[in-house]
Amino acid sequence: MNKNKAAFWMFVVLLLSYVVNAMDRQLFSVLAPDVRKALGLTLPQVGLAATVFTLGMGLAGIPTGYLLTRMSRRGVAILGLIIFSVATYLTAYATGMPDLLLYRFVSGLGEAMQLTALLAIGTTYFMNHRAVAASSLNFTFGIGAVIGPNLGAAILGATHWQMPFVVFGLSGIIALALILLFVKPWFSEVQAVQQAASLQSEEGLADSIWARQPMILAVATMFAGLAIYGYLGLYPTYLRDALGFTPKQAGLAVSFYGFGALLSLFGGWLGDKYDYRRLLFIALVISAVSGGLLFTGLEKSLMLHIVFSFVFGGAISGMVYANLSAGIIKSVRRASAAYASGLFVASLYIPAAFAGYLLGTLKENFGWSTAGIVQVAGCSIIAAILTLLAAAGQQRQALARA
Template identity: 75%
Template sequence: MSQSVPSQSRAASADAAAGSRDKVALAMFVVLLLSYVVNAMDRQLFSVLATDVRRALDLSLPQVGLASTIFTLGMGLAGIPTGYLLQRMSRLGVSILGLIIFSVATLLTAYASGLADLLVYRFVSGLGEAMQLTAILAIGTTYFVNHRAMAASSLNFTFGIGAVVGPNIGAAILNATHWQMPFIVFGLAGIPVLLLILLFVRPWFSEARADEDLSAAGREEDAAESLWAPRPVLLATATVFAGLSIYGYLGLYPTYLREAVGFSPREAALAVSCYGFGALFSLIGGWSGDRFDYRKLLVASLLVAAVSGGLLFTELSRSLPLHMLLSFIFGVTISGMVYANLSAGIIKSVVRRKAAQASGLFVAALYIPAAFAGYILGSLKNVVGWTPAGAGQLAGCAVIAALLCLMTGRLRSTPGA
């Protein structure tokens, strides 16, 4: 009996120390998420300013649509290589390097003189954003292994904050100055965030290894050994079509509001920011994905996104309040639920030591095709008009993604698949 008391005391002390360590780790993760807010602000800025950039640089609608989404090509191309880079370089170092790259590229966008250099700056910003996103996603899903969907969704939650704040601040700066100034301000915003990361984030958190026994409960029975097993491939393909829907909206929806509906920059920014409010539901989406069948959640969410996204480009949505409501619903479903559970789902579908590569696969699948979402929508608009083009791309791609997610539920994967 006398020996059990010290044993219980040591166990209680160990639990207390682990709890304290996890709280510190969570605080450091919040600092990294703050840097992702800056990422989201940079990413959402261009679409609100697209009409002004188009006029200043004398671009066509397909050209400015391409410029709106070309950064995702950089993100996609960098996704899988970054996943492998994380095996050779510290995750924190990759995250910091990504922050520096996309901040500098955002700043240089203000000095673009034509389509060619504009596309270069936008593409390079995507490279940096992918490095940061992949690194933070790997950090969160590796350390918080019991809550991988929550860790993944927290990135999209902070994206939602940036998506709310970025367009409105950008529109306010535009109204007070000129189209270059928002890019300058947002580019310089990376400096204080970089200092916070250097001061507060420690390697024991950011570099926690996949083979450490942080928790035995974080492993899935049907996790595959290869990224190219049927389930991760099907989920990645669903991500491709979800990305075409998401970035069709993000790339040219504000332009549609300004040029077809007749909204002012501030009104268009307000409507788009409601999508960001919807993305704030990512934490609920991640929580749901950790506790329920994420595949069923994906199918239901994608179908609701198809309906709300399609209605955004119809004659039914000519009022600002209705645009705000539909954008919010689209944001809740496609960003709050779909993004969170596709990213976590791909990571869950493989063994834990493949988490970094799975993060890269998700980034590549989402962002490489999305690079052309704005160009596709702009080209379709020139052929069939705004409503068939916008409703067809947003709704059609979401429905295809839903069917692919439905197929994954019929698979019986094995760990060695």
């Protein structure tokens, strides 16, 4: 087997471990009504619990970028996998809001470590195809987002709310064994300088993640995160509590968001081939329309919720997530790739930690429809405007160089 083919299959193994990450992330929202009832929580409290793991992800993002300069990427990915799997397992034994929030927060720390390491591995080794490498992570997230809600609902139907957390937590052992057996350091630890010969000039790219271009994209990512995790955190609760859907029906509707995320590879290819900032603007407008409609009831039609969940997932996860993650990395020089990975993770997940609480509070004051439209559609529109500003800034830089 030649080296590139071996590298491809090792990356596939890492992507399979990320499926476990995605399953863990998607599980809680489907079980939220049952957790709320068992632990006696309010809607804003369970909304916070549904998304607080993203605070752990966000806070760990930039520090993990620095950790990657001190520790092997493979080691960071493994450590992250162990942390979030153990925390998912322990969630089954939560007895109240404090320990529930702790386990959810710690799971986010582990997930950020794994995601940041995998982004750094993929975008460094496959430097000519960074958007495709980054979007492949979201593609596998889509697979986990399809499996997680449906498998979680099935286990819930057969047992009780704790068992899905136990099963999903233990599944990390399989992913850990595969990484230890098959992923070699020559692939995971390759340095950007080794890949530089065939690459275009870095003229015009930022020296630091704190420069204007990566910062504008980071702020756009913040608003996109509020839209994504408002939906992921409480949309299943909306379906069950407001529209009377069963857990299986809610899980099925949400899983089609995951099917939409499977468009990530296509979205990454488009972002590598064309101006990813303009692609982001179009996809964010589509996200605003489809995401807002999801909270209008759609005549309580399961089929319509499936269709628009797919459209929303395809736009905001398949196109937006893929190109924001790669776009921040593309906006800086290769030497800052690991830091840019951490910036993306921090920008997406710190605000997202409060997305469920914000949507729950908006719902209690204005009702489900207004809350969903304001947060999911409104934040998508703000992110779209910011991507236009990033595109305009890039054009000004190009004219100045000319």
